[in-house]
Amino acid sequence: ETGVTQTPRHLVMGMTNKKSLKCEQHLGHNAMYWYKQSAKKPLELMFVYNFKEQTENNSVPSRFSPECPNSSHLFLHLHTLQPEDSALYLCASSQDFPETRETQYFGPGTRLLVL
Amino acid sequence: TQLLEQSPQFLSIQEGENLTVYCNSSSVFSSLQWYRQEPGEGPVLLVTVVTGGEVKKLKRLTFQFGDARKDSSLHITAAQPGDTGLYLCAGEELASGTYKYIFGTGTRLKVLA
Numbered sequence: 001e002t003g004v005t006q007t008p009r010h011l012v013m014g015m016t017n018k019k020s021l022k023c024e025q026h027l028g029h030n031a032m033y034w035y036k037q038s039a040k041k042p043l044e045l046m047f048v049y050n051f052k053e054q055t056e057n058n059s060v061p062s063r064f065s066p067e068c069p070n071s072s073h074l075f076l077h078l079h080t081l082q083p084e085d086s087a088l089y090l091c092a093s094s095q096d097f098p099e100t101r102e103t104q105y106f107g108p109g110t111r112l113l114v115l
Numbered sequence: 116t117q118l119l120e121q122s123p124q125f126l127s128i129q130e131g132e133n134l135t136v137y138c139n140s141s142s143v144f145s146s147l148q149w150y151r152q153e154p155g156e157g158p159v160l161l162v163t164v165v166t167g168g169e170v171k172k173l174k175r176l177t178f179q180f181g182d183a184r185k186d187s188s189l190h191i192t193a194a195q196p197g198d199t200g201l202y203l204c205a206g207e208e209l210a211s212g213t214y215k216y217i218f219g220t221g222t223r224l225k226v227l228a
Contacts, residue, residue: 004157042119043158043203043218055213090157101146101165101207104216106157 003027004107006091012113013081021076021110023091031097032074033104034066037088049074050097081114088112119206119219127225128194136189136222138204145207147187148216149178152201194226 004025013019025032034046048056049068063085065077074091088109094102122137138147146165150158162171164180164187171178175198177190191198201223205216 040220042220043205045215056215092157097213101163102214103160103163106159108156 004091004093004105006107006110008110010111014115015081019078021089023074023107025072025093027093027105029093029095030071031094032068033092034076035090035092037090048097055097083114086112086114119204119217121204121219121222123222125223130195130226130228131193134191134194136202138219139186140206143184147180148205149189150203152203158203196226196228199224199226
């Protein structure tokens with residue numbers, strides 16, 4: 001148990017669907033992250049929130065829309081995705097950002113398949 | 116953005132064998148982390164190395180940070196099936212005034228009983 005939970009664990013959606021991924025951390029951390037993990041590619045940082053404010057957006061297409069209502073919850077809203085968006089989406093949290101040598105705690109991920 | 120290459124990409128060995136996984140970059144990192152990711156789970160931090168030449172041990176795992184802080188290695192002694200997983204290195208870089216971790220390409224290890 002890492003203290004970071006993600007739902008759903010698996011998701012299959014069509015290109016015209018709208019869905020949301022949810023992440024919750026029970027560690028009292030202030031920073032939360034969304035990563036994309038594709039086959040044969042390094043883990044890619046998508047978004048960072050620190051104290052509910054978005055501090056990083058690594059040129060992510062607008063069909064991915066993050067939301068952070070409080071320091072414990074993070075959402076990733078998905079709309080009109082493409083098949084190449086199929087991947088494992090990982091949520092992580094850390095005490096603060098961008099302090100050095102932060103330990104990030106990852107959730108189990110949501111395996112997304114876009115048809 | 117710096118690139119971290121890990122080698123080998125895949126490794127399948129018998130229980131009891133030793134192995135070394137490498138993480139290389141052409142640039143310097145202020146610190147480097149190693150993670151293990153098991154199927155169906157997120158990465159779990161194993162160790163953070165900070166000083167050039169630093170060696171850290173975690174039971175049968177030995178981690179070394181290169182003298183120039185551009186590379187790192189992970190050595191596993193007497194591998195066990197429980198060591199199976201994806202091993203990721205992540206280098207810390209300072210970019211645009213903030214610190215971020217850049218993840219490597221990963222080494223997928225399978226230890227056969």
